[in-house]
Amino acid sequence: MLDAFGKQNWWPADSSFEVIIGAILTQQTSWKNVEKAISSLKKEGGLNPEFLNYIELGRLEQLIKPSGFYKIKAQRLKNFLDYFLKEYNGKTEKMTEDNTIKIRKELLNINGIGKETADSTLLYALNKEIFVIDAYTKRIFFRLGIVDTNDYEKLRELFENSLKEKDHLNTINKFKEMHALIVELGKNYCKKDPICNNCPLFSSCKRKGVKNEYSWN
Ligand code: SF4
Numbered sequence: 001m002l003d004a005f006g007k008q009n010w011w012p013a014d015s016s017f018e019v020i021i022g023a024i025l026t027q028q029t030s031w032k033n034v035e036k037a038i039s040s041l042k043k044e045g046g047l048n049p050e051f052l053n054y055i056e057l058g059r060l061e062q063l064i065k066p067s068g069f070y071k072i073k074a075q076r077l078k079n080f081l082d083y084f085l086k087e088y089n090g091k092t093e094k095m096t097e098d099n100t101i102k103i104r105k106e107l108l109n110i111n112g113i114g115k116e117t118a119d120s121t122l123l124y125a126l127n128k129e130i131f132v133i134d135a136y137t138k139r140i141f142f143r144l145g146i147v148d149t150n151d152y153e154k155l156r157e158l159f160e161n162s163l164k165e166k167d168h169l170n171t172i173n174k175f176k177e178m179h180a181l182i183v184e185l186g187k188n189y190c191k192k193d194p195i196c197n198n199c200p201l202f203s204s205c206k207r208k209g210v211k212n213e214y215s216w217n
Contacts, residue, residue, distance in 0.1 A: 001181040004200035008180030011124040016092035018047050019125035020084075023117045024076050025067040036066035049090035053081050076112030083110055092125060100128045115152050123179070127172050131159040132179045136186025143190065145206030 012031075013019045018038065025034045038047065040063040045051040052060065061074040081090075083106065088094040095103060100122060107118035115133070122128040133155045141147045147155060163178060165171045189199040193212050196202055 001185055001200055005181055005184045008177060010176055010180040016125040020121050023120040025073055029068045033066050037064040049081055049084060053085060079110050079112055096126045123175055129171050131156050131175050137182050140182060140186055140190045143208050143210055145208045
């Protein structure tokens with residue numbers, strides 16, 4: 001995948017806080033829509049916890065409208081901010097110093113933060129050794145014939161154990177890059193109706209459960 005797509009250098013953001021906001025906004029929408037919402041937030045007052053805490057819920061909803069489900073997401077942002085300001089005084093540096101399992105539990109207790117969002121936050125914003133599982137990962141690795149489970153935690157542990165390096169930095173870079181490459185493959189080839197004959201993994205894929213293979217040719 002690396003040969004086919006090149007280095008992805010995820011996550012595209014100016015700060016760790018922006019990564020977290022992006023991880024919440026990207027739920028059930030494309031990254032293009034998230035970029036529009038983030039750009040509006042930046043224009044309005046800057047993407048920082050103080051501003052997002054200060055701004056009224058109704059105004060926040062309007063600013064993030066391009067990301068879809070804006071009422072739900074605005075409330076989710078406020079829920080996260082309550083926690084973030086109370087526990088870490090709005091500082092991602094303080095959050096990074098804390099224990100990974102503890103943060104994960106706390107994030108999952110916030111209404112609207114699921115495992116994918118929590119783990120994206122831990123890996124991409126806080127540089128914690130947690131692998132992110134998403135729908136693309138489940139679909140691709142099932143079709144490849146490598147896994148036969150849909151269970152988030154089992155898959156996460158499987159990826160973490162297989163990709164973990166001795167060095168922390170190498171591990172998180174590998175986790176970050178692998179997840180980004182999986183998303184790239186899922187978006188471009190291993191879609192619901194996959195484009196198998198052009199896929200970089202064609203020769204090693206069992207295409208388990210694939211009924212219709214679409215082709216560009
Ligand atoms: S060959 Fe087809 S099923 Fe296998 S990973 Fe590629 S697109 Fe998905």
